[in-house]
Amino acid sequence: MYNGQQPIFILKEGTTRTSGKTAQSNNIAAAKAVSDAVRSTLGPKGMDKMLVDSMGDVVITNDGATILKEMDIEHPAAKMIIEIAKTQEQHCYDGTTTAVVIAGELLKRSEDLVDQNVHPTVICEGFRLASDKASELIDSHSISVDKAMLYEVAKTALTGKSAGAVKEFLAEISVGAVLSVARVNGDEVVVDLDDIKVEKKQGGSIKDSTLIDGIILDKERVHSGMPQSVDGAKIALINSAIEVKKTEVDAKIQITDPNMLAQFLDEEESFLKGLVDSIVAAGANVVICQKGIDDLAQHYMAKAGLFAIRRAKKSDMEALSKATGGKIVTNIDDLSADDLGQAALVDERKIGDSDMVFITGCPEAKSVSVLLRGGTEHVVDEIRRAFDDAMGVAAVAYEDGAVLTGGGSVLAAISRDLRAYAEGIGGREQMAIEAFAVALEVIPRTLAENAGLDPVNTIIDLRKAHSEGRSTYGVNVYDGGVVDMTKSSVYEPSRVVEQAVQSASETAVMILRIDDVISSKGGGGMDGGDFDGFDM
Incomplete structure (x- = not known):
């Protein structure tokens, strides 16, 4: 109270x-x-x-x-x-x-x-x-800052991490990656780290890590009959499904005559063949598709000697477009030779226990990839964190032009x-x-x-x-x-x-x-x- x-x-x-x-x-x-x-x-x-x-x-x-x-x-x-x-x-x-x-x-x-x-x-x-x-x-x-100094900056960032034992090696990769994607706008230097794609795979040692002037996709080709590598690749980047189109509305198709069924299936088959033909006609020998690829279309592609990947990530498609200079196309009928990206080599390699596709030798690669390796999952994860730091500080130092x-x-x-x-x-x-x-x-x-x-x-x-x-x-x-x-x-x-x-x-x-x-x-x-x- x-x-x-x-x-x-x-x-x-x-x-x-x-x-x-x-x-x-x-x-x-x-x-x-x-x-x-x-x-x-x-x-x-x-x-x-x-x-x-x-x-x-x-x-x-x-x-x-x-x-x-x-x-x-x-x-x-x-x-x-x-x-x-x-x-x-x-x-x-x-x-x-x-x-x-x-x-x-x-x-x-x-x-x-x-x-x-x-x-x-x-x-x-x-x-x-x-x-x-x-x-x-x-x-x-x-x-x-000069370029030699960037290397020292990256090395300093790696010192004291578990990647410290191979800091010279990783510093070289990180500085190489930063210099590959740096663009000069007037007086200022811009480094967009999104242009550096980092893939990690356990297995092998840290020394097996590499910088690739192009893109690595954690994918494999869709059909074993396709070539394993393609030289002088002309790449079609497609973000629509290579499948028979379904109707948007609920529709029923009534088939009363067996001949009609055969005709219907033939129609589907020739539609898919037509899609593949128009890709080949545009001059493409590699297809990277953001959506699915029908089994039958895969068969036709393998017959035509195309190398195809399906369900690529949107971010990968954008990186590929930057690296190869190709345009992402939605309608396959509109695909022309001008839309194709270029790379010296597209090949599938076995890394660790899975297959990965390497798209290398891009003439004006504005996007690069780094493949990080390490003995165990924990090692690779920590290498990845250390590498991100090294790459980040090299980029920051290069952009600002000043170090301490x-x-x-x-x-x-x-x-x-x-x-x-x-x-x-x-x-x-x-x-x-x-x-x-x-x-x-x-x-x-x-x-x-x-x-x-x-x-x-x-x-x-x-x-x-x-x-x-x-x-x-x-x-x-x-x-x-x-x-x-x-x-x-x-x-x-x-x-x-x-x-x-x-x-x-x-x-x-x-x-x-x-x-x-x-x-x-x-x-x-x-x-x-x-x-x-x-x-x-």
């Missing part, structure tokens, strides 16, 4: 509400737990995680975005951290772990400031100033410059900018920790090198100490670092500004309970 009056309930029963510092520390603790979950995967000496889902399916990876996607996370603040990894993956393909670890560290540092009675909005303002300044500083550290030295060197340099910048700002924001600067050093520190080095000594050596103006020095994870990253050829695209710093600070600011959590589902995971009990 309040002064003899009934208490007023504005929230539904079962709603929990946490506010003030409790809410903040809960959110920060959840975010830190997520960042700690992926922290050990950072860098060349990072370890992998094995994730088992409720169905018992296993994923083994050290790709930050994949780990966070597969983890079953309840806590809403932790989910916001996962969004960072998703954004990073979409825009930059790499640096997901970096972004998440920086966000976790920013929140950890801000918690110390809140304890010192610095108001969250002041911290947010300081973080905002610091992240804007960091963007300017990143531009000043960037190095312009890796090994935590740029973040250490920015951290140093931000400290100097903070002194000129003054006020309480200065504390927040300094906290931001210290937080950026979490990356070189974590690289050292994961490599089994002493993090304190490493950071001291790094700061010393940077104070002497050696701004390209980063952590040497192999031999300890610090080393010039340009000599070790460790590079990453500017966009990766910039996006990581930006999205980490934006998310940290967002989480810091929350001072009240009202949860209407009976407090599941929201009442500051066991937030880090991940279902892993």
Whole structure:
């Protein structure tokens, strides 16, 4: 009772509400737990995680975005951290772990400031100033790209993944693929990664992976009587069924005379033969059909010496059209020699335990394929993830034309410059900018920790090198100490670092500004309970 009056309930029963510092520390603790979950995967000496889902399916990876996607996370603040990894993956393909670890560290540092009675909005303002300044500083550290550098960028992305043992080999394939599909529009370079088709097949070793100047289809020819390979292929791309047309409306055909039945069947037969004849007449010797092909039509095609595939995916049809220069035709009667695509060779090969069709030697291939191999399914899946990262960073670096030295060197340099910048700002924001600067050093520190080095000594050596103006020095994870990253050829695209710093600070600011959590589902995971009990 309040002064003899009934208490007023504005929230539904079962709603929990946490506010003030409790809410903040809960959110920060959840975010830190997520960042700690992926922290050990950072860098060349990072370890992998094995994730088992409720169905018992296993994923083994050290790709930050994949780990966070597969983890079953309840806590809403932790989910916001996962969004960072998703954004990073979409825009930059790499640096997901970096972004998440920086966000976790920013929140950890801000918690110390809140304890010192610095108001969250002041911290947010300081973080905002610091992240804007960091963007300017990143531009000043960037190095312009040449093709040899792309290869180093791809190699850096592959280091520390299970594909690291064959990084030179995979880096060559990924850079080759990117350069094949890159188009120059005026001053800018555009790389559309959809033009690179990646097929994975288990069996063989990783070294059996290849880049193909054309398209691979996970299909086989429809009839064993067809030739197994066709030189100088003229390819008809057809997206309608090569079958007898059915009527759209329900129709009955009454046959009263046996001769009529024979006539009817002959009609169907000659219709199909007519379709095949018009394909042959157009000069095609390979048919890729998006829909079905009637058995009888298959027979006629085999007789005519055509090579045919049915039920190709729409995406494959579009890729084929780009690679071979052919047009996708709906009406077979309209097919002409101008619509045909060209390739030097179309052949069916046995890969692993299934047949695949290779369409190679396309004169102006604007679309290429990569076939990835590996001993087991898990290996192939992880190679695929590593390859996507390598291909993505090569594309990003080529598009932006700018890279940075890796090994935590740029973040250490920015951290140093931000400290100097903070002194000129003054006020309480200065504390927040300094906290931001210290937080950026979490990356070189974590690289050292994961490599089994002493993090304190490493950071001291790094700061010393940077104070002497050696701004390209980063952590040497192999031999300890610090080393010039340009000599070790460790590079990453500017966009990766910039996006990581930006999205980490934006998310940290967002989480810091929350001072009240009202949860209407009976407090599941929201009442500051066991937030880090991940279902892993």
